[in-house]
Amino acid sequence: MSSAVKPAVVLLSGGLDSATVLAMARSQGYRCHALSVDYGQRSQAELQAARRVAAALGAAEHRVVRIDLGGFGGSALTDAAIDVPTAGVQAGVIPVTYVPARNTVLLSLALGWAEVLEAQHIFFGANAVDYSGYPDCRPAFIRAFESLANVATKMSIEGRRISVLAPLIDLSKADIIRAGAALGVDYALTVTCYQADDEGLACGVCDACRLRKAGFSAAGMADVTRYR
């Protein structure tokens, strides 16, 4: 099989990071199967953004899996009773926007689809900025999931190794934006805000908006985000 047709599953949230990862995977010649997960997050505009991004960046297909993590509660992103914070991130504190075991669930679903597709590569947009607060954005987490994937699956028993690639893990938000822009990502299509409205317009004050805004500024680029 030539590298030009290697299949990969790419987790695609509709945000800035995963759009960049999809562009990177495409530029490396992967046939990209984009996967979005509707886990009851506050912002449905994110999933619509994911559809636009998948089409714009040439994903071979795009699927949305629905799952009701909101039933467990415990996060401002899935529980309407918890407010999204707007006062900025604090060092050493895990924000209430953390969704319990979210990235473990997302990668598990990606692994299931990878098995069906016989894809040995899973791309995931975890990065160093998120890592400041969320346990499941750390390099140690990515390595542990990769170890799991390599005992959990039929492919691994058959000797085909599965790789979990997190190309943004050590990049700053500015580096990510520069890399994506160089690959032609139109960030106006993406939605990062934790509480975007139905049209995908951003609040400008939640942690996700703050990190994104600072990223454009540090990259010396115009912020193309559509604010309300």
Added chain:
Amino acid sequence: MSSAVKPAVVLLSGGLDSATVLAMARSQGYRCHALSVDYGQRSQAELQAARRVAAALGAAEHRVVRIDLGGFGGSALTDAAIDVPTAGVQAGVIPVTYVPARNTVLLSLALGWAEVLEAQHIFFGANAVDYSGYPDCRPAFIRAFESLANVATKMSIEGRRISVLAPLIDLSKADIIRAGAALGVDYALTVTCYQADDEGLACGVCDACRLRKAGFSAAGMADVTRYR
């Protein structure tokens, strides 16, 4: 906190194995939060059985999370286009009833709920008989998931260790049935068949029915399964 009120998440399919695990966890004094996952499996009767078993065995609560693994295909249990085999298991061959990454997804969901509940124990009914064919029923898989859980979560960062307990892992089906019967499990409430009908009546010929039937026989007990 006394051991009598320690919370645990117990994965409950409605089958014989997980019913036994719930009885074991209860007998050890855990407050049991039973979790069933509707992953598009052929047999909806299994989920109804899970509800009956959770009530009969004193679970503190029972939740069903819906997720559409059927959208990925690749298994006789989620894809109506693939027949459930009835000719018996073959050594060294992974059956088409294997659902890609299923147990990884189930444990990920259990982990998410455990975080919300601050439960440090997850009970899971993987066992040695299933292990003959499925990669994600092996002891190495359980250990790898436990390692992942202990880097993936807010609890683990805070120094509270998470244990994934698979008390059936080394037991034969006959041992499981004997242990459950001694704890008062009414196996007539459980549904094991891969293609049970809407009333939960079993086919008697699929691999799951064969293993269950042989288990009652080897335990020297009457088979209480309701066949059609």
